[in-house]
Every structure is written in structure tokens, then in C-alpha cells.
Amino acid sequence: MLKKSKSALIIGGGIAGIQSALDLANMGIKVDLVEKKPCIGGRMAQLDKTFPTNDCSICILAPKLSECARHPLITLHAYSDVQEVDGEAGNFTVKILKHARYVKEDACINCGVCAEKCPMRVDDEFDRYLKKRKAIYMYYLQGVPAIMTIDKEHCLWFTKNACRICEKNCERQAIDFDQQDEIITLSNVGAILVATGYDVLEDINPLGSYGYKKFRNVVTGLEFERLICASGPQGGHLRRLSDGRDPKRIAFLQCVGSRNVRSHPYCSSICCMYSTKEAMIAHEHDNEIESFVFYIDLRAGGKHFQKFLKRGAEEYNIKYIKSKVNEIQVDEEENPILTYENLDTDEIKQLKVDLVVLSTCIIPSQGTKEIAEVLNIRLNQHSFIETDPYFPILTSREGIFACGCSHAPMDIPTSVAEGSAAAGKIAEIINGGG
């Protein structure tokens, strides 16, 4: 009987952690799901559409978000961090730090009036700093839990002892400037899953050689997702950042930072597919758009993935150029000019485009490195979680599992499959003989 009362702890509320939480809860196991950001959803919430079907990303994700929030066996701890873990497989004790939002969770109905009235404009991390949000904000439109958060670093009350306009305008009296951080202790936790995902490389070095952050018409793949998304900074109408003009020729550069012996020698594994997807979506928005994918070799290792690239070439007029791009310069109208070596013909060529999209390296998230230390589990040479080569959800410590991009770059279908696989192993510990 005691065994059945054990719970599972999932750290990271991206698609991998969410899938695992739902599977475990549907098996009758109590789950605590801890997410660092104010809402669950992870990177999938930032994507416009998703390969391999090019369905709307949030349309697939949103039902899972609300199922997580409503499930009687799942407790969401958003805007929280795992601080300490003691014990062993089958019986861990966990301390969670829940950050104050300065908004009462049971009173806020996410009507948005507070944000409308707030005078402080702040760069919006969710929209990759391409838009402003307010100091009181909803992390993203469809976010779960649907509760506003006050960003203490920019709020005039906390920085200058002034304002409190949000409080005056909140009919529900949900603002609470005296709210404190809370420590929550969980005991009898049977097993732990790390699903802390990835970041994208945005460092000026090595991206600077392609003019990133210097030329406004050079963006990353993740920025492109936000630029083309209906809920993004341009309301879904793709425009150049320099002059607002509709781009007609777009270059997608592969392996930017990845497969580079000096920095990140591994393959980011998803870029050939997502660049093709982004080129397809751009073409669907405006069928005059012509796209060029500059690649070293095309890696489309998944079910029907090769067919997807073929469709890109045949139906969306994408030109795949086996090449090495040496440098990007811009002309007086800020049009990027690429100088590249065509690896099929050995020629040095130039191409002028309107917009460049960099497929930048997938790197371990900061949260992955932090949690590895708290859990005392090993990282691999690239600072992803080290897992068993033949059972890739097993970490270096018994009772602690990893799934999704916390241990390697991978796509959504694989992250979901690993989330489910981890749920199976955790259920074995909690319900079985572990």
C-alpha cells in the first residue's frame, strides 16, 4: 500500500515532461511537475508550425497543457526551482522553491487589464526580444497556468517605490506586493525525471561571422518562428526587421555553430527539417518567396523525413545548395549578400537575398546544468545529461531518468516517445518491485 502512495517528480514542463506527467497520472500515479518559467509548454509553445505534418504547434500543445492543469493527480509548480534532493531511488525528499509572482493564483483570471495599464515596457524573452511586454505579464497568450506574473526587476513599485497602477485596476484584488517565495517539501518521491530541454546558441561568437546582431536581416531559426507566428511580434505577417519590407528571397544556413570542432562538434539533428518547414511556411504565406537552404549534408533521419525534403524541393521551390558559406555582407539597402563555396561545382559564388535565417546550434539549457548539480548526476562532454548509450533515458544515478532535449538534441516526436518511455520505467519503480 505504501508503494502506491509514492509520487513522481518531473523537472521541466516542455513537451517531454508534459507527456510523461500525463502518462504517469493516467496510470494512477501522483505527479509533481516543476517548471522554471511562469508557464509550462517549453520551446514547442514558441514554434509556429511543426514538422513532420506542419500542424499548428500550439493547437497540438494546448490540449495537453490544459489536461495537465486539470488532472487531479498532477500538481503544477510553475515559476519554481528544485533546490535540494535527498534520499535514494524509491524514496527521495525534494525541496522546491516557488518564486513569488506577486499575484494571487486563486484570484487572478488573466483578464489582462493590469498589463494594459502597466507603464513599464520590457523586452519580451518569449518573443526572443523582438517585442516588448509589460512588467506585469502573461508569459505567453495560451500559457498554463493562466496567471499573470510581476517581473520584480522592472516593476516600478519594487525599483522606485512608486506606481501600483496594476493593483488599483485589478477588480479581483489579485495583486499582492507582499507575497513571499515559498519552500515546498515533497517526501516519498519514488523517482525523478529530468526534462529540462535546450537553449539555442545566440552568442555573437561564432554567429558574429554571419553578421548576427550586426545586420538586422540576419535572424535565428527560433526568431523566425516568432516572426512568422500569428501570435508573434508581427502578427504572422513576415516582414524584414530593417525596413518592414516583405522578403522575397530567404537563405537558410545549416550547421551554424554545430558540427564545429572548435565549439560544438555534434549535429543539432533537427535543423535540416525545421529549415525546410520554415521555408515551406514562408512560401505558404507568400508564394513568390524563393528559399535557398545552404547545407553541408542533409540529415533527415526520421519517419517520412526524406519525403518531406523532397516535397520541399518539388512543391515549394526550395533550392538546396551543398555549400560552405564563408561570409555575409550587406548592401546599402541592408540586403544580405552571401559568399559561398558550392561543394558540388567547387565554384566560389555570391547570392543576394532579403533575409538570412541561421540554424544555430542546439545547446544544453542553463537549467539542465543547474539541475545536474542539484541531483548529482553526470553530464556528458557537451554538458547534456549523460545517459546510457543503450537505454537513453537512464542517467548515472538510480531512480533518476532523463528525456527529451535534456540529454541530446531531438525533435518533438522523439521527445514525446522518450517522455512515455520514462513514464513506463518510473511506474515500474513506483508500482512494481523497485
Ligand SMILES: Cc1cc2nc3c(=O)[nH]c(=O)nc-3n(C[C@H](O)[C@H](O)[C@H](O)COP(=O)(O)OP(=O)(O)OC[C@H]3O[C@@H](n4cnc5c(N)ncnc54)[C@H](O)[C@@H]3O)c2cc1C
Ligand atoms: C527553431 C526551431 C524549430 C523547431 N521546429 C520543430 C518542428 O517543427 N518539429 C519538431 O518535431 N521539433 C522542432 N524543434 C525541436 C523542438 O523544439 C524540441 O524537440 C522540443 O521542444 C523538445 O522538448 P523538451 O521538452 O525536451 O524541451 P523544451 O521544449 O526545451 O522544454 C524544457 C522545459 O524545461 C524547463 N526547464 C529548464 N530547466 C529547468 C529547471 N532546472 N527546472 C525546471 N524547469 C526547467 C524549460 O523552461 C522548458 O519549459 C524545433 C527547434 C527549434 C530550435
